[in-house]
Amino acid sequence: MHSIFKVNTWLVAAVVSVASVGMSWQKSDAQTVFDFDTFYDTEVILQPITSDLTRASITGSNPNAPYDLTNFSSTNYSQFNPARGTFTFVPDAAQFGVKGLPVGMDMYFGANADKLFGLGNATAVIDSANGVLNGSGTVTIAGGEGRFAGATGVF
Secondary structure (H helix, E strand, C coil): CHHHHHHHHHHHHHHHHHHHHHHCCCCCCCCCCCCCCCCCEEEEEEEEEECCEEEEEEEEECCCCHHHCCEEEEEEEEEEECCCCEEEEECCHHHHCCCCCCCCEEEEECCCCCEEEEEEEEEEEEECCCCEEEEEEEEEEEEEEHHHCCCCEEC
16 A cells, blocks of 8 residues: 555656746747848938928838848938938937927838838938048837738847
């Protein structure tokens, strides 16, 4: 009878262990990582709002962009620093102290239903010799459509 007690004790311990593992299962979501490294030829139109704030409308294209996201559009706000010759671009004019304007957005899209939406922050320098504005920044992905539905990330 002593050996039956040991078997029953082991069986109860095994059931409790399996039950506790089963109770600690958590939902997990699969993630897909899309590498996105490209350049767009862009056109920037600056519309004055105040003496030191402009609304920037930016469009761009790259027929070879990954995932057929061949087009880019962005609406944001900028301030110019004449001492440095630089523009700072942000999605929310409130960052420059101007409230009540809609928050801008970046959109990457192509001919299909796939789209990426984001909020961009950037700086750009005027290259007067070549008549261009050279810039770079960070985009925080805030959703998408098609295969990018629910997308999050930073690039």
